[in-house]
Amino acid sequence: MFRFLRKHYWTFGLLLILIALLVFTRVIQPNFGTFGLEALTRAALPFAFATAAQAIVVIAGGIDLSIASMMAVSSVTAAVLMDGASEQFAFLVIPVVLLVGATMGAINGVLIVITRVPDIVVTLAMLFVWEGVALMILNSPGGGSAEWVQGMLVGSIVLGFIPEIVTQWVPKAFIVMVVFLCIVWIPLRRSNFGLSVYAIGSSDMAAFRSGVNVNRTKIAAYAICGLFAAMGGLVLTASTGIGAPIPGPYLLASVAAVVLGGVTLGGGVGGLLGPIIAVLILRLIRTDLTLMSVDPNITTIVEGTIMVVVVMAGGFMAARRKTR
Amino acid sequence: MTAVSSKSNNWLKGLRTLVRDYPIIPLIILLLGLVVALEVMRPGIINERWMANTVKFAIPLAMLAACQTLTMLTGGIDLSVGVAATVSAFVAASQLTVLGPTGAILVALVPPLLIGLVNGVGVALFRVHPLIMTLGTGLIGTGCLLVYQRTVIASGSSVPDILSWLGTGLSYGVPNSLIIFVPLAVIIIVGLRRTGFGRLLYAVGENEEAARLAGVRTWQVLITLYVISGLIAGITGLLYLGLIKAPSLSLVEPRVLPSVAAAVIGGTSIFGGRGGYSGTIVGALILTVLATMLTVMQIPEGTRRIFFGLIILGVTAIYVRLTQDR
Numbered sequence: 001m002f003r004f005l006r007k008h009y010w011t012f013g014l015l016l017i018l019i020a021l022l023v024f025t026r027v028i029q030p031n032f033g034t035f036g037l038e039a040l041t042r043a044a045l046p047f048a049f050a051t052a053a054q055a056i057v058v059i060a061g062g063i064d065l066s067i068a069s070m071m072a073v074s075s076v077t078a079a080v081l082m083d084g085a086s087e088q089f090a091f092l093v094i095p096v097v098l099l100v101g102a103t104m105g106a107i108n109g110v111l112i113v114i115t116r117v118p119d120i121v122v123t124l125a126m127l128f129v130w131e132g133v134a135l136m137i138l139n140s141p142g143g144g145s146a147e148w149v150q151g152m153l154v155g156s157i158v159l160g161f162i163p164e165i166v167t168q169w170v171p172k173a174f175i176v177m178v179v180f181l182c183i184v185w186i187p188l189r190r191s192n193f194g195l196s197v198y199a200i201g202s203s204d205m206a207a208f209r210s211g212v213n214v215n216r217t218k219i220a221a222y223a224i225c226g227l228f229a230a231m232g233g234l235v236l237t238a239s240t241g242i243g244a245p246i247p248g249p250y251l252l253a254s255v256a257a258v259v260l261g262g263v264t265l266g267g268g269v270g271g272l273l274g275p276i277i278a279v280l281i282l283r284l285i286r287t288d289l290t291l292m293s294v295d296p297n298i299t300t301i302v303e304g305t306i307m308v309v310v311v312m313a314g315g316f317m318a319a320r321r322k323t324r
Numbered sequence: 325m326t327a328v329s330s331k332s333n334n335w336l337k338g339l340r341t342l343v344r345d346y347p348i349i350p351l352i353i354l355l356l357g358l359v360v361a362l363e364v365m366r367p368g369i370i371n372e373r374w375m376a377n378t379v380k381f382a383i384p385l386a387m388l389a390a391c392q393t394l395t396m397l398t399g400g401i402d403l404s405v406g407v408a409a410t411v412s413a414f415v416a417a418s419q420l421t422v423l424g425p426t427g428a429i430l431v432a433l434v435p436p437l438l439i440g441l442v443n444g445v446g447v448a449l450f451r452v453h454p455l456i457m458t459l460g461t462g463l464i465g466t467g468c469l470l471v472y473q474r475t476v477i478a479s480g481s482s483v484p485d486i487l488s489w490l491g492t493g494l495s496y497g498v499p500n501s502l503i504i505f506v507p508l509a510v511i512i513i514v515g516l517r518r519t520g521f522g523r524l525l526y527a528v529g530e531n532e533e534a535a536r537l538a539g540v541r542t543w544q545v546l547i548t549l550y551v552i553s554g555l556i557a558g559i560t561g562l563l564y565l566g567l568i569k570a571p572s573l574s575l576v577e578p579r580v581l582p583s584v585a586a587a588v589i590g591g592t593s594i595f596g597g598r599g600g601y602s603g604t605i606v607g608a609l610i611l612t613v614l615a616t617m618l619t620v621m622q623i624p625e626g627t628r629r630i631f632f633g634l635i636i637l638g639v640t641a642i643y644v645r646l647t648q649d650r
Binding site for chain 2: 063066069111114115116117118120121122124125126127128129131133134137139188197198255256259264273277297298299300301302303304305307308311312316
């Protein structure tokens with residue numbers, strides 16, 4: 001038990017902070033309840049998927065600057081396909097969009113492998129490309145979304161056999177987040193492929209020598225990144241009802257949450273739980289500051305400061321461990 | 325048969341050495357090629373006014389790319405330049421009526437220097453990854469800017485005459501901003517090649533641990549570097565203010581990623597230790613000409629961005645192919 005705690009001290013710390021913040025929110029705003037929780041998770045949803053996307057490539061030793069643009073492409077694709085189509089048709093749209101996302105990610109990965117240009121430069125270039133693709137699909141915000149897709153994110157779950165007093169505390173958006181992330185992440189973490197992702201992140205040469213197909217693993221990691229980004233895009237379309245071709249602020253936020261979540265840039269370390277908790281913490285801080293009627297602009301300053309201070313502290317601790 | 329292949333091998337090897345040792349030559353050829361293509365597409369477009377305009381818009385981009393080049397030489401990157409530049413433009417525009425032009429410009433350079441200092445301390449002393457550090461300070465800067473913006477809306481803003489003269493003015497058909505840019509470029513190019521500090525940047529970028537063991541105080545080098553980067557960004561912000569005339573939040577921010585692209589196209593390695601500023605200048609010119617070309621072709625915004633991205637990728641890919649030892 002102790003070893004488990006020590007291994008995951010960062011995640012536990014984040015969890016404690018999250019709980020403390022939830023308590024704090026309840027204190028400053030006694031009305032904060034089911035509705036507040038639901039709004040919080042719904043707002044955090046696209047950020048959570050963007051962060052998951054970023055987390056896997058960072059673990060694999062890369063970085064993807066094109067996440068927000070890929071989300072925009074997925075969002076407009078979904079909005080255009082669902083616009084005016086029947087409710088049932090949307091069942092087909094979701095897998096198509098997910099496939100589009102995975103393809104975009106795979107293209108990023110293939111380009112990195114073929115050109116041997118650093119990840120950051122390739123994805124920087126692809127940021128423009130995907131942005132352009134999104135604009136080509138839909139020139140201005142528009143399109144539509146099926147009713148049931150929108151309904152998937154609103155309200156809390158209803159389960160017959162559990163009393164409502166319990167279920168009302170579990171927003172649907174939270175379930176969507178957990179289900180979609182786990183469907184991809186848990187099999188991945190348990191498989192050989194997941195191990196290879198960590199291996200190429202910590203040292204691609206060592207991984208290569210131990211028989212890991214570095215290129216294939218890298219491409220697959222980027223494809224999964226694209227898949228998560230597509231989920232983020234779908235969620236965007238579902239929550240707003242339209243597709244927006246202009247990428248949102250998800251790139252910076254995803255990098256921030258990944259780093260706060262204990263995934264080190266350079267790869268090989270970290271998981272998905274930490275970054276997701278970090279996303280919730282960052283969103284909750286935003287909510288709290290709004291509740292305390294602080295100028296929303298100061299919120300940006302606070303977020304930036306938290307990010308800088310936390311990574312500085314992390315760096316300081318790492319440096320001290322090394323000298324000791 | 326073998327003779328032919330070895331001959332073509334020699335040719336390729338020669339090209340590779342050329343690109344590696346003088347990356348600027350193929351870049352200039354590419355730039356000229358783009359200009360010729362532009363002239364073919366729209367005969368008569370290449371004239372003095374067009375050239376002056378191109379240079380005028382390329383200069384601030386090249387200055388932002390200077391920040392990227394210098395930090396990339398040490399294996400870093402500076403993504404806070406956009407915010408640093410915008411802050412300085414805002415301060416200059418809003419303080420003009422209070423402090424007069426000289427005072428306003430001097431005060432305007434304080435926030436970018438501070439941002440640079442914080443970046444330097446984080447990167448050098450706390451060993452934070454430069455990408456994260458500069459993203460973070462950029463976020464903080466954006467927040468401060470949003471708060472400060474309201475005082476600007478309340479007090480109004482105006483552009484110092486000297487800055488609009490610098491930003492948009494022409495003397496004898498030559499953009500005035502060259503008065504700032506040429507000395508800056510000379511200092512950077514000569515400084516990188518001939519001064520101790522310049523060489524320290526390459527040394528730190530090539531192998532930081534080795535440089536430290538050789539007696540270099542790497543933390544001093546890095547702090548100085550990021551402060552310089554902040555200062556250049558601040559000056560660039562003032563130039564943009566003179567060029568665009570209206571301070572807005574998106575004054576410089578959309579130019580940050582292109583500035584990274586300019587440095588990368590110019591042959592500076594993002595992992596540090598290799599590159600130089602002359603290539604970056606040509607890179608900035610290439611990007612500016614490219615932007616004009618895509619506008620002239622009258623293709624929709626979406627396609628234009630796709631082209632832009634693919635060209636950045638293509639140029640770097642070719643560059644990496646040619647310079648990489650096998």
